[in-house]
Amino acid sequence: MKIYDKKGSALVLVIIIISVVTSMAVSLLSITLTQLQIKKSYGEVIKAFYLSEDGLNSTYLKIYNLIYRASDDSLEKAGDYLKMYPDDLIGASNTFEKNYKLYIESNAAGCVKSTGNPLIEVLNSGRIVFIDDRLTLRVRSKYENKSKVEKYTAVDIIILIPGYLDTKSGNTDFTGFLHFENFQT
Secondary structure (H helix, E strand, O other): OOOOOOOOHHHHHHHHHHHHHHHHHHHHHHHHHHHHHHHHHHHHHHHHHHHHHHHHHHHHHHHHHHHHHHHHHHHHHHHHHHHHOOOOHHHHHHHHHHHHHHHHHHHHHHHHOEOOOOEEEEOOOOOOOOOOOEEEEEEEEEEEOOOOOEEEEEEEEEEEOOOHHHHHHOOOOHHHHEEEEEEEO
16 A cells, blocks of 8 residues: 655645635735725715815805995995984884895895805805895805815805894894804705
């Protein structure tokens, strides 16, 4: 009976073990790289979200300044009215309110729009008008990063009308006449 020579069998076993360990290492490396890519992508999405939201915050400041300018212009118009009718505070108040509304309605969309990054768009269809002394301006902000990750945020910006006498006396906090509703991502 012939006995087989077992020389070299250890080499075959070592090659098999090295192959299995290498396969496991390659799989582990692949999983790790995939996890890193997912983490990086998630970070880009979060960053895009915050930069898109920053566009809405910048829009808030633009509208705040618009309200301030509208109030100044309306106070001037009401003052002109009082020069003609010195005892008619109701007429001056109505002049203030009508001019304020017209100023905001005429300038709100143009004040908000931005073609930069983030891109700011007004989503209202038709003419922007006050309804029941409240103007709702629907605004969307879109940010796109270098990797073409896009994130949208939208909000209704509510603009109210300050009182004539409070504004005239300088007791108006304009932040109370401007707020966000219906924030969406």
